[in-house]
Amino acid sequence: MTKKDEAIEIRWHGRGGQGAVTSAELLALAAISEGKFAQAFPSFGPERRGAPVLAFNRISSVGHVRIRAAVTHPDIVVVLDPGLLDIADVMSGLKQDGIVVVNTPKSLADIKSEISGPWKLAVVNATVIAREVLGVPIVNTAMLGALVKATEILGLESLVEPIKERFGPRAKNNIDACHRAYEETLVAEMSVVEQKPRKAFETERLFSWQELLPGCVVTEAGNAKQYRTGDWKSQHPVWDYQRCIKCGICSLFCPEGCIGQNKEADFEANLYYCKGCGICARECWTEAITMIEEA
Secondary structure (H helix, E strand, O other): OOOOOOEEEEEEEEEEOHHHHHHHHHHHHHHHHHOOOOEEEEEEEOOOOOEEEEEEEEEEEEOOOOOOOOOOOEEEEEEEOOOHHHHHHOOOOOOOEEEEEEEEOOOOOHHHHHHHOOOOEEEEEEHHHHHHHHHOOOOOHHHHHHHHHHOOOOOHHHHHHHHHHHHHHHHHHHHHHHHHHHHEEEEEEEOOOOOOOOOOOOOOOOOOOOOOEEEEEOOOOOHHHHHHHHHHOEEEEOOOOOOOOOHHHHHHHOOOEEEEEEOOOEEEEEOOOOOOOOOOOHHOOOEEEEEEOOO
């Protein structure tokens, strides 16, 4: 992918802990090593691991990049977590000739049926690659390989030195993950132009402070209650009730306070708020809790 007159703009969509910010930084360093002009910067607040985060790149072959604002009309969108396709408009502002690179276990045909638009689409199961090569589901270096395969924005080997400098003793495995993802990425042109309606999501009505505390002078909360924090998670807990002895340790240690007992007195997590931290599973001494990947 080449643009002679202006910078190529890239927007990364990921979750805290997946390496979106690192991906953007490594891409910029690789581009600079090729003599290009590049910038990389993130956009996130005080969210914890699992919260949606954004990172951005601008890469130019002709001159300094002067714009510092967030990328709102990207040429390329990279999605590190497939769950974000259902909770965020990741294709927002994507240009007509844009490219979408998605980490997903689904086939290219299945993703093409879900993402409608005049864009080139690339898919790779970066999570599997990261688990098998790195031993952890951190997909940043794998997605860099997929991005290069789909866009040819720079040479694959230009990523080697930045990865070595960033990861030190762990560099070899990260380079292997990058190369493997490059080989396994599937790319297809898109032809469907009609956009599908956005999916409707379940919402929970929360009482306002006026209803809870009539007559009390309280400043109205900001936008905190707009966040369905359960959508941040990439894993969620499942109980084996044959092992569970209802000791309540999981509920005691849950930092979100979202574990309680249902009508049958069995413990379960309120997935509306559960962020998938896995503390309940680690603290369960009967090993009754297992963390499973989000579908």
